[in-house]
Amino acid sequence: MRLHFLFPLVFILFAHAVISSDSEFKMETLAEGLDHAWGIAVVSDNEILITEGVGRLRRIVDGQLDPVPIKGIPPVFLYPDDLTQGGLCDVALHPRYNENQLIYLSFGEADKDDPSLNAMTVVRGRLEGHNLVDVQQIFKAEPPRKTAAHYGARILFLGDGTMLITSGDGFNYRDQAQTLDNHVGKIVRLNDDGSIPDDNPFVGIKDALPDIWSFGHRNPTGMALGNDGMTIFEHEHGPKGGDELNIVNIGKNYGWPLITYGLDYSGSLITPFTEREGLEQPIKYWVPSIAPSALAIYQGDMFPDWKDNLFITAMVPGDLRRLTIIDNKVVGEEIMLSELGRLRNVVNSTDGSLLVATDGPDGKIIRLYKD
Amino acid sequence: MAKKFVIFISIVILVMTLFVIQTTASYIQYLYQMGMPVDFSVFLSAVWSDLIGMNFHGVLPPIALVISVVLGVAFLVAHLILKRIPVEKKYFYAFAGASGMFTLVTLFPALIYDLEMYRGALSLLGKGYLTATGALGGYIFGLNLPRQS
Numbered sequence: 001m002r003l004h005f006l007f008p009l010v011f012i013l014f015a016h017a018v019i020s021s022d023s024e025f026k027m028e029t030l031a032e033g034l035d036h037a038w039g040i041a042v043v044s045d046n047e048i049l050i051t052e053g054v055g056r057l058r059r060i061v062d063g064q065l066d067p068v069p070i071k072g073i074p075p076v077f078l079y080p081d082d083l084t085q086g087g088l089c090d091v092a093l094h095p096r097y098n099e100n101q102l103i104y105l106s107f108g109e110a111d112k113d114d115p116s117l118n119a120m121t122v123v124r125g126r127l128e129g130h131n132l133v134d135v136q137q138i139f140k141a142e143p144p145r146k147t148a149a150h151y152g153a154r155i156l157f158l159g160d161g162t163m164l165i166t167s168g169d170g171f172n173y174r175d176q177a178q179t180l181d182n183h184v185g186k187i188v189r190l191n192d193d194g195s196i197p198d199d200n201p202f203v204g205i206k207d208a209l210p211d212i213w214s215f216g217h218r219n220p221t222g223m224a225l226g227n228d229g230m231t232i233f234e235h236e237h238g239p240k241g242g243d244e245l246n247i248v249n250i251g252k253n254y255g256w257p258l259i260t261y262g263l264d265y266s267g268s269l270i271t272p273f274t275e276r277e278g279l280e281q282p283i284k285y286w287v288p289s290i291a292p293s294a295l296a297i298y299q300g301d302m303f304p305d306w307k308d309n310l311f312i313t314a315m316v317p318g319d320l321r322r323l324t325i326i327d328n329k330v331v332g333e334e335i336m337l338s339e340l341g342r343l344r345n346v347v348n349s350t351d352g353s354l355l356v357a358t359d360g361p362d363g364k365i366i367r368l369y370k371d
Numbered sequence: 372m373a374k375k376f377v378i379f380i381s382i383v384i385l386v387m388t389l390f391v392i393q394t395t396a397s398y399i400q401y402l403y404q405m406g407m408p409v410d411f412s413v414f415l416s417a418v419w420s421d422l423i424g425m426n427f428h429g430v431l432p433p434i435a436l437v438i439s440v441v442l443g444v445a446f447l448v449a450h451l452i453l454k455r456i457p458v459e460k461k462y463f464y465a466f467a468g469a470s471g472m473f474t475l476v477t478l479f480p481a482l483i484y485d486l487e488m489y490r491g492a493l494s495l496l497g498k499g500y501l502t503a504t505g506a507l508g509g510y511i512f513g514l515n516l517p518r519q520s
Contacts, residue, residue: 079484146485172487175401240430257398258407265488267429268394268421271402272413 025303030355030365031065034058037363039090040347040355041103048355050365051105053087054078057132060365072125072132077108077118079148086118089153094124094192095161101127102192106153106165109140117144120151120167120183124194138194141183142209145170150219150237152187154294159229162189162197164213164248166220166234174257174270177216180208185256187220187234187248189213201251216254216279222295223248227308231328235292235312238262239270243289244282245312247328255279261287284323284330291315293359294345300352302370313343315359320346340366378515383442386472386508387435391421393500394491431488437475442508445471449509461513468509473502 036053043049048060055076056069076088086108094102104124111117119142125135152166169177169185177185180202188211189200202208220236232248242262246254259273261282275281286292294313298306310323318341324332337343342359349355353369395418403409425434449467453460476492487493492501 148484149486172485172493178405240428258402258405263424263428264490265430266394266434266490267424267427267431268391268398268490269417269424270398270490271407272409272417272420273402273407276407 025368025370028367030063030367031060032364034363035361037344037357040345041091041093042349045350049091051088051091055088070130070132077110086148086151090155092155095157103127104155106155108151111144117146119144120153122165139165141167147171152220154221154223156223162191164189168219177256180212185217186212187214214248214252216256218256221293224295224297235295238289240265241287241289243286243292245284246282252280261285289316296346296348299348302352311346313346315342318342374517382508382512383439386504387438389504391425392418395421397491397497441471441475461510464513465506465510468505469502472505476501
């Protein structure tokens with residue numbers, strides 16, 4: 001009887017052992033010299049697309065980086081040549097890419113009427129050899145903003161063929177994340193051609209943009225569909241502390257900037273509140289910040305221990321986080337690859353390996369695999 | 372000299388407090404408009420948190436240090452000019468304080484890609500208020516300087 005108090009201790013130790021069971025993996029560098037790699041799309045067993053912030057779309061074929069960038073990419077807004085944020089961001093494949101060769105790109109685009117302004121924009125185009133053709137804009141965040149920060153810009157296709165696009169708060173415009181007449185701090189849902197699905201939550205609502213799916217976000221740069229095909233995981237940068245991992249549901253308000261676990265960069269509060277009825281709570285938050293940059297849910301068979309785990313690349317101090325989720329709760333977190341510096345992206349590859357992009361002007365694509 | 376220093380420190384504390392109050396008021400007002408449960412006690416508690424936070428918990432340099440540098444440079448320049456031009460001190464120091472704070476709230480964002488790091492300076496009204504705190508600080512500084520200076 002006296003030993004009963006040991007059971008929880010044994011359980012905790014056992015749980016920790018499971019969580020930190022670091023599967024042996026090897027690393028190989030697939031590409032290097034990438035100027036601020038951001039988006040990665042795995043086309044096939046031997047082809048990968050990568051965006052560079054400077055506005056280039058690159059291709060790795062058979063493990064070799066093609067030295068010639070793909071032509072036809074629209075000009076991107078860089079302010080002024082700063083690549084810590086913005087530029088060319090995500091690349092996503094159409095769900096029927098093998099039939100139509102359509103890809104989607106997100107980026108900051110200068111406003112045509114006032115070049116000092118810019119807006120997060122998504123285009124789609126057809127990939128023909130080394131050229132992107134038939135490029136058409138399918139989304140532009142409104143209103144345009146002066147700042148070159150907090151774009152969001154992640155693209156995710158859902159099982160029904162519609163797509164979610166994250167749109168950040170532009171840093172200076174946080175208050176607008178709570179109103180529905182703009183795209184500041186929103187996730188929008190569109191059909192593959194940019195039209196608006198009839199079953200979006202705010203269709204027909206006065207003063208609300210019909211493409212909005214959820215709101216109250218800050219800078220959501222990571223999004224992934226759970227292996228159940230239903231659960232949408234999203235993470236967003238908090239301010240100083242308060243990075244969040246959320247499960248995004250239709251029409252919900254995620255609270256920014258009414259509630260947060262972070263402080264403003266000046267050290268002041270943003271709000272005294274961390275929770276409020278009607279505002280969604282994150283399933284996990286980080287204080288201090290880890291600057292989460294991308295999110296993938298492991299789908300392969302190469303690492304059975306990793307099945308259904310969430311992988312988050314972090315830029316501060318720079319590592320890969322493996323999160324174990326049970327019943328939509330985070331029950332474990334392992335820190336990996338802390339020797340590689342700032343990490344920008346992580347995606348599943350077709351063979352069960354993981355691809356990780358490092359940040360910076362000499363970015364690399366690194367493959368995690370085992371024999 | 373010691374008296375000047377005490378006056379200067381007092382002015383920095385005054386301007387810093389007004390700066391922090393403006394910062395707090397700007398987000399508390401927004402939260403109130405959005406239906407969050409804020410009242411005067413929440414406001415006071417937030418002002419206290421911000422006084423501590425903006426001096427010890429920020430990514431930016433402590434606000435007291437920033438204001439010391441801004442007003443210190445502004446008053447030094449004013450002092451040098453006043454040696455040559457006979458102008459009423461309290462008004463000239465008020466102008467200098469306002470110029471310093473105006474520079475802070477306009478130039479600082481321009482240096483970091485237009486990002487407004489100080490919530491209180493986000494709006495034009497906020498920038499005007501913070502500029503006015505500099506003017507007030509300068510005016511009091513000029514008013515209290517020893518006569519021989």
